Amino acid sequence: MIEPTGPLPSTVYWRRRIAAIGAALATLVLLIWIVGMFSSDEQSAQPTNAAATSASNPPPSLSESAAASSSTTPPAPVETTPPAPPPGPPQPCPDDVIGVVAKANKPFYTLGDQPELSMDIVNNGPAPCIRDIGRAHRELTVLTADGATVLWSSNHCLSAEGNEVRVMQPKEAFNYGTTWAGSTSQPGCGAHTRVGPGDYLLVAKLAGRTSSPVVFRLER
Numbered sequence: 001m002i003e004p005t006g007p008l009p010s011t012v013y014w015r016r017r018i019a020a021i022g023a024a025l026a027t028l029v030l031l032i033w034i035v036g037m038f039s040s041d042e043q044s045a046q047p048t049n050a051a052a053t054s055a056s057n058p059p060p061s062l063s064e065s066a067a068a069s070s071s072t073t074p075p076a077p078v079e080t081t082p083p084a085p086p087p088g089p090p091q092p093c094p095d096d097v098i099g100v101v102a103k104a105n106k107p108f109y110t111l112g113d114q115p116e117l118s119m120d121i122v123n124n125g126p127a128p129c130i131r132d133i134g135r136a137h138r139e140l141t142v143l144t145a146d147g148a149t150v151l152w153s154s155n156h157c158l159s160a161e162g163n164e165v166r167v168m169q170p171k172e173a174f175n176y177g178t179t180w181a182g183s184t185s186q187p188g189c190g191a192h193t194r195v196g197p198g199d200y201l202l203v204a205k206l207a208g209r210t211s212s213p214v215v216f217r218l219e220r
Contacts, residue, residue: 090128090167095208097125102140102204102211103177109218111182111197117142117154118177119204119211123168133174134164137207142180145199147213154178157189182218 099122109115117140121133140154158178166174183192197218204211 087127090130093123093125093129093131093168097123097129098131098206098209099124100204100206100209100211102202102214104202104214104216107216109182109216111218111220113218114179114181115216116177117180117202118175119206120173120175121168121206122173123170126170128167128169130165131168132163132165133168133206135160135162138176139205140178141203141205143201143203143213145201145215147201151195151200152180152183152185153187156185156187 099120101120101122103118103120105116105118119138119140121131121138123129123131135155135158139160141150142152143150168174181192181194183194185192195218197220199215199217201213201215203213
């Protein structure tokens with residue numbers, strides 16, 4: 001197997017073997033050299049890629065760092081207004097919040113009718129308040145058209161005594177009324193005289209508060 005055999009001289013076969021071995025060794029060396037080149041290229045490419053990655057992601061600027069820091073700052077506490085203390089008991093109503101309104105149920109009456117006359121007492125203030133609106137403090141009066149003479153008073157023949165203390169809510173109205181016989185009156189419910197046709201004024205009073213006059217007419 002080792003000693004060459006054939007029609008040619010043995011030296012020819014030995015040269016052929018040596019040439020084949022040399023070609024195989026050259027091919028092996030060439031393969032080793034190629035593999036080494038690829039390995040060195042890969043190692044040199046890794047730092048380059050890392051540098052490119054570092055360049056594409058620069059460190060955050062100072063403004064970005066400040067913005068990130070401010071975004072994590074907790075919100076300031078919200079100040080709350082303490083609740084108002086509960087209101088105290090109602091106080092007496094001052095005169096300037098009390099409204100007094102005179103009312104006649106019709107603008108015209110026939111002689112012999114008994115007009116229905118009344119008054120509203122209203123709290124025009126913003127808060128509840130206390131007021132005595134009893135008979136001793138309120139009065140309805142009928143006057144001549146010029147307002148010079150009082151012809152009739154609801155207190156002449158009705159008791160003007162008694163207290164009526166009320167807690168008056170804002171805009172709450174208290175109504176009190178009576179009928180008028182169409183005649184004059186005297187204190188103590190003395191003699192009275194029937195009045196004639198014409199215009200008359202109705203005025204309502206509550207202590208020191210007086211309503212605007214309301215005009216109504218008696219006709220034949």
